[in-house]
Amino acid sequence: MLAASSAPTPLYGLYQSAWHFSPLTLTVVFSAYALALLAALLSAGTLSDHVGRRPVLAGALLAEAAAMLVFATARDVPALIAARVLQGLATGVATSAAGAALLDVEDPRRPGRAAAVNGIAPVAGMAVGVLAATALARYAPAPTHTVYVLLFLLFAAQAAVLPRTPETARRHPGAWRSLRPAIALAPASRPVMALAAPGIVAAWALGGFYSSLGPSLARLIAPHAPQVTGGLVFFTLTAAAGLAGYTA
Template identity: 40%
Template sequence: MGITAAMVAILVAAGAPTPLLPIYEKEWGFAPWMLTLAFGVYALALLVAILVIGSLSDHVGRRPLMIGALALELAAMLVFLFSTSIGWLIVARIVQGVATGAASSSLSAAVVELAAERRKKLGALMTGLAPLAGLGIGALFAGVLAQYVDDPAFVVWLVLAIVMALGTVFTLLTPETVSRKKGALVALIPRVSLPKQVHGLFAASVPGIVAAFFTMALFLGLVPIVLAGTFAVVHPIVGALAAFLTFGVGTLVSAATTGLRPPRLRVFGAAALTIGAVLFIGAVGGHALALVWVSAVFGGAGLGAAFAGTTRGLVPEVAPHHRAGLFAAIYLVAYLSMGASAIVAGLFVGPVGITTVAVAFGIVTALVSLAAVVVTAGHTARRTKSAH
């Protein structure tokens, strides 16, 4: 339970900047595109960490990597706490991305390994739900404090720094679950590998992964700026609630659809992502704030279903020793999509305005999501036909 709490805490910290970044923008007066840069570099740093040290815990043990990740996360919280400029915020986000990437594999593996035998499946389910739940809770936690506390950023980062310090101490007392083995240096060489038997399925899953993480970038990185710039919403809790709703719905859908076949789940997810993106376009284009909430529901449902359907469909198709390479490939597509899209969108905010950027982002997301529906349905039909 303690390791699960540590994993959720790291992801809560990842969602916390969403309602705080617009406050920093107002106080420090930097350009809006710097907000999306701060968001984008986090995703790219996380991706690099996953690719480089994602499998290191298999060689050096779970405990050392967990301790290192939590200590690095604590360092990121302290940089946030004492930041005086957007440059330091970007540094903090990079450190946070590395820490989150380092923690993702070791903490997830430790949760399952430390669980009692009868609770192994529950442990695996919790590791799958923790990312979405943590991001949503983090945004809501920071948003509530931003609404009702005089110096919300200081309180948020102080609380999270204390949590990370306690998590580090707790992890020091956690037993090791795997024995050390040779090959730690070799494990640092990034490996993105796909067994031949899943090439077609992975290719068919790519549009859904991209659409899901475009949606994640939208509600974590762009929506707070859209609410302020297009709808003149001054309360940070509104953006936090939009993110919380998105990831809360995603968590519930992922948990409630364990009985659905992965192909059907991917089609459902892509369709929901399409509807959510279209509703977001309508919300911004028609200046209808209520539609933002509806788009968050559909976007969250699509995010949860699409990613769950992707992992549940691909993982059983490969041998255990190929799964690290498989997840590296999935995360490469996912976080590259999220980070790059946020940075590119931010570069256009100044020249064309946030409303135009938001509509364009929604259109691209809708088109990719619609492509995911077509590609997934077509691939499923071909596999069904060949099986008969």
């Protein structure tokens, strides 16, 4: 999911060349994804606790596959925004359910591993996604289609295999009530969160800046460089973040 979220980054330059839209419009496209992701996390973050992990993940995978089809057939900016909104919703729902599932299967003899994976996987996934999409954009035919077709096939395969995996959560009533947007934080964690929140917000804001405007910045600094250079800029950022999280 997170690899797919960064896949459009090296393609933004191709979209801009074909459709002639401004960096401000590109920021709107990225913001659509970020806002949809936030809405999904706030509203559906605990849904898998009530209906199970597999149904939530299956729905998210199918929605993500649909988003890939919208990307692959996009002909203008509104279609690109629609694809990013759908992708943001699917990613937010999936990451919360997948993170909870990792905690469900954590080995009690090795505590903390699930939390470490939950912290490293997002940035590592974005690094892998942007690198793969950059390579495909550079060498594959029809890059604004090939990337998304391959991702569509991947998500469809995952959705097909998911029913064979064990369910790790028991169903509980209150699924509809859980969709009310809410933020819950244990009292003991609040002082630490208050200290860490500014740094977390700044780090993800920097990532969002390079994910959306990295290609435009790269072309401004090096106008004769290949259009996919912006993808490598974001890869450097996310790969370093994943390595830092792993070594820490």
